[in-house]
Amino acid sequence: MNKLGWMLDNAMTMPETRHAILLSADGLLMAHSKDISRDDAERHAAAMSGLQALARNTAEFCGQTPDGWQQTVNEFPGGYVFLVAAGPGAYLAVSATDRVDMEAVSFRLQELVQRLGKELTSPPRQDAGSRV
Numbered sequence: 001m002n003k004l005g006w007m008l009d010n011a012m013t014m015p016e017t018r019h020a021i022l023l024s025a026d027g028l029l030m031a032h033s034k035d036i037s038r039d040d041a042e043r044h045a046a047a048m049s050g051l052q053a054l055a056r057n058t059a060e061f062c063g064q065t066p067d068g069w070q071q072t073v074n075e076f077p078g079g080y081v082f083l084v085a086a087g088p089g090a091y092l093a094v095s096a097t098d099r100v101d102m103e104a105v106s107f108r109l110q111e112l113v114q115r116l117g118k119e120l121t122s123p124p125r126q127d128a129g130s131r132v
Contacts, residue, residue, distance in 0.1 A: 004119055011094065044093065
């Protein structure tokens with residue numbers, strides 16, 4: 001189930017990052033970093049799904065369409081949550097302390113999204129649609 005967890009663990013080597021989860025648009029957990037339990041990761045995946053839906057639906061406020069959403073950052077007294085689009089129907093969420101280098105994390109997440117995109121995209125089946 002957590003076959004992409006190693007990629008998330010790699011992102012967690014940045015100072016002051018805490019946890020990472022990869023989720024589907026409907027809130028299902030796809031992968032998680034090793035320092036968060038599966039139960040907690042599943043609970044947070046469901047919450048992040050709602051957060052991305054809210055963020056997408058506020059795009060009009062900026063004169064954009066929902067499909068243009070790229071990233072949401074939430075700030076709390078002790079840290080941040082970064083939520084980014086990670087491919088068609090997939091999202092990456094990372095938590096960090098309030099001492100994290102936000103620019104460096106954003107850059108690293110974009111790199112990770114590119115790598116994850118290659119892993120999440122599978123080639124179309126050759127016999128797709130040819131059933132009789």
